[in-house]
Amino acid sequence: MSETEPKAQKILVVEDSHVQAKIICRHLEAMTTFRTVSADSLQEAARVLDTMRDEIFAAVVDLNLPDAPYGEAVDLVQGHGLAVIVLTATFKDEVRDALLARNVADYVLKESIVVLDDVESKIERLFKNQFIKALVVDDSRTARGTVRNLLEIQNYQVLEAENGRRALEVLDAHPDIKLIVTDYEMPEMDGYELTSEVRRRYKKQQLAIVGISGAGESAMTAKFLKHGANDFLHKPFAAEEFSWRVNQTVELVEIVCELTECHEQQAAGN
Structure with missing residues (x-):
């Protein structure tokens, strides 16, 4: 790796469904140059960020987790200075307004058939934009x-x-x-x-x-x-x-x- 090439090459996936987390991680690793690390709770995400923050470029975060039902995981990740793509099961005006107020990089509907492609393309764009x-x-x-x-x-x-x-x-x-x-x-x-x-x-x-x-x-x-x-x-x-x-x-x-x-x-x- 050259001196000008960023060291942060991992994507943090915060999702309490182990099946969905595995699908997202496998897709990102297959279609991009990024490696992934997953967390299934707010507590686990905090642990990962405390130990691996310098290796992480951005995060894909489920808006509602069992121990973070009101988007606390989004706040946690943003507090570490990371760009966040939010996964949400609903697209109500109040949800959209709350996400925009949090200055998330983007949000995608979990039910969408193109959700993985959306996440992949967004992460690639965020990575290129830093240059x-x-x-x-x-x-x-x-x-x-x-x-x-x-x-x-x-x-x-x-x-x-x-x-x-x-x-x-x-x-x-x-x-x-x-x-x-x-x-x-x-x-x-x-x-x-x-x-x-x-x-x-x-x-x-x-x-x-x-x-x-x-x-x-x-x-x-x-x-x-x-x-x-x-x-x-x-x-x-x-x-x-x-x-x-x-x-x-x-x-x-x-x-x-x-x-x-x-x-x-x-x-x-x-």
Whole structure:
């Protein structure tokens, strides 16, 4: 393992059903490079975290355990600084609101036939995101903080800028930024101008841009896309929508980049 490669390569699975825990662990180990460690109670999860925390990257946690019926296991794992994917048997509004208030990375329904694939893809995305720098551009400190929090929940490295001109300075200092989330209405340089200027420097497969705005202009989406953005979100947006759209955008950029590199290598070989 190189010095830059993270040591935390295990996933903690907290599930009181031994059958379900075994199925999840086997699937993750078969489909990813991660090893797993399981716990069937809050007490056991605490013991594992006390002895193996440095080896664990993220956790998959059942929301309701016999000795933790109100999501205490989620709080325990988050208290150790780990990203959490929650398994829940119900999808009621109050459950969803409680999970979002806890800032979990995601939640999946246990009854879903694609639950294992969802967990697998989410863990892989969280792992990749820790190496990605994202820049949040908004003249409102509160708005920047909100978006920053949503990105950090998804494991991105986050930088901030208060307007487009400052964003370009940050980009000059950090040319390895791979994602920009920018508001439209800002002093000195707005979101359209910033997007156009970034596109003069970076292609879409090199750096993703997601525009956001609370302005009521009907053509806002089209204008952002025409200026070179990869996607656009209207404020206010749900946390799940934001994380899904941003992660999907980054994933598409990665796929295009890989295909482009593959094509270039094949062309060079010919």
